[in-house]
Structure formats: structure tokens, C-alpha cells
Amino acid sequence: MEPLRTHTGLVYPLDRTNIDTDQIIPKQFLKRIERSGFGQFLFYNWRFDKDGNPRPDFSLNDENYQGASIMVAGENFGCGSSREHAPWAIQDYGFKVIIAPSFADIFKNNCVKNGILAIQVSEEQKQQLVKKAEAGSYTLTVDLEQQVVYDDEGFKVTFDIPEYSKQMLLNGWDEIGVTLNYEAKIKQYELAHQ
Numbered sequence: 001m002e003p004l005r006t007h008t009g010l011v012y013p014l015d016r017t018n019i020d021t022d023q024i025i026p027k028q029f030l031k032r033i034e035r036s037g038f039g040q041f042l043f044y045n046w047r048f049d050k051d052g053n054p055r056p057d058f059s060l061n062d063e064n065y066q067g068a069s070i071m072v073a074g075e076n077f078g079c080g081s082s083r084e085h086a087p088w089a090i091q092d093y094g095f096k097v098i099i100a101p102s103f104a105d106i107f108k109n110n111c112v113k114n115g116i117l118a119i120q121v122s123e124e125q126k127q128q129l130v131k132k133a134e135a136g137s138y139t140l141t142v143d144l145e146q147q148v149v150y151d152d153e154g155f156k157v158t159f160d161i162p163e164y165s166k167q168m169l170l171n172g173w174d175e176i177g178v179t180l181n182y183e184a185k186i187k188q189y190e191l192a193h194q
Contacts, residue, residue, distance in 0.1 A: 001115040003172035008141040009069030013133035020080030025089040039092030073100045078107025087114040
């Protein structure tokens with residue numbers, strides 16, 4: 001995975017609550033086993049009509065949000081089933097950071113395991129970000145090392161993250177990568193216990 005330290009990106013506002021994993025990536029697209037290629041199916045039932053044509057009334061299809069890498073969403077983001085395909089789709093589409101008042105626990109953990117930073121802010125702070133992003137071409141900077149989100153207009157908020165999750169993201173590690181950091185000690189242990 002790619003390390004995430006400081007990221008500045010275009011903000012996409014999705015001011016909906018209780019967005020579940022079936023809305024993020026519908027079940028008919030879960031047959032693939034590799035992690036790539038899911039971005040095209042992100043929010044599929046909202047982005048496309050029954051014939052597969054882009055819906056002009058869904059904001060992610062708006063050219064003003066093309067290339068967005070930071071999503072601001074409503075509370076309880078990622079609820080529903082525990083499918084890891086949801087963060088795969090979000091990441092494959094190009095999002096590196098999701099900001100919301102709350103997340104489903106399993107979804108938030110899956111984000112960290114897949115290199116996505118999920119940041120919790122207050123409802124009021126989320127509304128400020130949504131309003132700015134809906135006005136168009138709004139960028140934010142996320143500094144994971146300092147645990148702060150800010151813009152050039154005076155918005156600034158700190159966020160909490162468990163140290164283990166922070167280190168995984170800062171170093172671009174997944175759980176296998178963390179284990180490999182101890183490879184020499186594991187080999188030493190194995191040799192001592194043969």
C-alpha cells in the first residue's frame with residue numbers, strides 16, 4: 001500500500017446518512033477476487049440508470065467532482081454487511097480520505113487495512129465541509145502525522161486515530177506488512193524451537 005502522510009485533494013460532498021456497503025458496492029459486483037477494478041461500480045445504483053447510463057442528477061457524475069480524493073459523508077457511513085469490497089471500490093475510484101460524523105466499526109477497520117483514512121468530525125464540522133464543497137472546487141489538506149484537517153479559508157479541525165492505525169497508514173502497511181516487520185524475530189524464534 002501507499003503511505004499516507006499529508007494529502008491535499010478535491011472534496012466530494014455526499015450528505016446522506018446510513019450509507020451501507022450495498023449502496024457503496026452492490027452485491028452483483030462481488031464475484032471478483034482481486035482488489036482492483038471495483039471503482040467503476042462505486043455507488044452503481046445511484047450513479048447509473050437501469051440501462052447503465054450515467055444519471056445526471058447524481059453528484060458524483062458532476063464534472064466538478066471528477067478527480068475528487070476526499071469524500072465528506074453523513075453519519076453511520078459504511079453500515080450494513082462487512083464486505084471488504086466497499087473500501088476496495090472507494091479506493092479504486094480514487095478516494096484516499098473519508099470524513100464523516102461516524103462510521104460502522106468494521107468498515108472503518110477495513111478502511112485502515114486498505115490504506116484509506118476515515119476521519120470522524122462533528123455533525124457541525126461535517127456540514128461546514130459539505131457547504132464549502134457544494135459551492136464548488138473546494139480542497140482540503142489532511143495531515144495524518146499532525147492529525148489535522150484544514151483548508152486555506154480558516155477551517156481547521158484535529159482528529160483522533162489509534163496509534164496502531166496511524167502507523168499502518170503512515171507506513172503503507174497492511175497486516176501482512178506489519179507481520180513482516182518482525183520477520184527476523186520470527187525466524188529466530190522458529191530456529192530456537194525446532
